Amino acid sequence: MTYQVLSRKYRPKKLKELIGQEVFVRSFSNALKNDRIPHAFLFTGVRGVGKTTAARIVSMALNCINLQEGEPCGGCTHCKQIIDSRHMDVLEIDAASKSGVDNIRQIIDNTYYSTSQGKYKVFIIDEVHMLSNSAFNALLKTLEEPPAHVKFILATTDIQKVPITIKSRCQIFTLQKVSAKLMTRANADTPNMAAMQNTPRAQSDHCLKRLPLPSQRYGQRGG
Ligand SMILES: [Zn+2]
Numbered sequence: 001m002t003y004q005v006l007s008r009k010y011r012p013k014k015l016k017e018l019i020g021q022e023v024f025v026r027s028f029s030n031a032l033k034n035d036r037i038p039h040a041f042l043f044t045g046v047r048g049v050g051k052t053t054a055a056r057i058v059s060m061a062l063n064c065i066n067l068q069e070g071e072p073c074g075g076c077t078h079c080k081q082i083i084d085s086r087h088m089d090v091l092e093i094d095a096a097s098k099s100g101v102d103n104i105r106q107i108i109d110n111t112y113y114s115t116s117q118g119k120y121k122v123f124i125i126d127e128v129h130m131l132s133n134s135a136f137n138a139l140l141k142t143l144e145e146p147p148a149h150v151k152f153i154l155a156t157t158d159i160q161k162v163p164i165t166i167k168s169r170c171q172i173f174t175l176q177k178v179s180a181k182l183m184t185r186a187n188a189d190t191p192n193m194a195a196m197q198n199t200p201r202a203q204s205d206h207c208l209k210r211l212p213l214p215s216q217r218y219g220q221r222g223g
Pocket of ligand 1: 073079
């Protein structure tokens with residue numbers, strides 16, 4: 001099996017599998033339960049910590065038609081398509097290559113259309129700190145008050161470069177890097193992992209899969 005296939009197979013698909021990210025998981029689970037979901041999230045953390053994975057799980061939880069105790073089922077059409085990155089309403093944008101104001105205007109135009117199939121249209125903007133100043137400015141109004149069926153999930157490895165005007169419009173979560181000790185324990189009872197453990201990316205993807213331990217350091221919310 002190739003690394004890509006393995007990484008997809010073992011990538012976390014449930015909130016409880018986001019090891020070490022208890023602050024985010026608890027907050028989002030409560031928001032989901034109370035139907036008070038923020039319209040914009042900002043995930044920050046080092047490369048490989050699981051920001052995109054968390055964004056996909058949020059997208060699944062928002063669109064899953066068979067939530068099970070607050071977790072996406074992983075088996076419905078929406079969950080499956082999001083896992084395979086082919087859901088029409090969950091759009092991933094890489095701001096490193098699409099950093100201009102025109103790229104953001106396309107997104108804004110898109111928000112006015114209703115969803116194709118899901119409940120929510122989710123825009124995941126990765127490496128959001130790479131956007132140009134004019135692109136950030138164009139995004140402000142929509143980020144503050146998007147249509148009811150739209151959610152934004154921004155992700156960045158460099159939150160210092162994200163303007164305060166953007167940060168103030170998002171609920172911010174710092175995803176934590178998981179310790180080697182915890183990673184070793186998490187890996188211990190998982191079969192077929194040897195092939196995945198040779199790269200930092202693989203380790204990070206995998207270490208998010210197992211349940212957290214009480215001693216794990218929590219992430220922090222805030223601006
Ligand atoms: Zn589902």
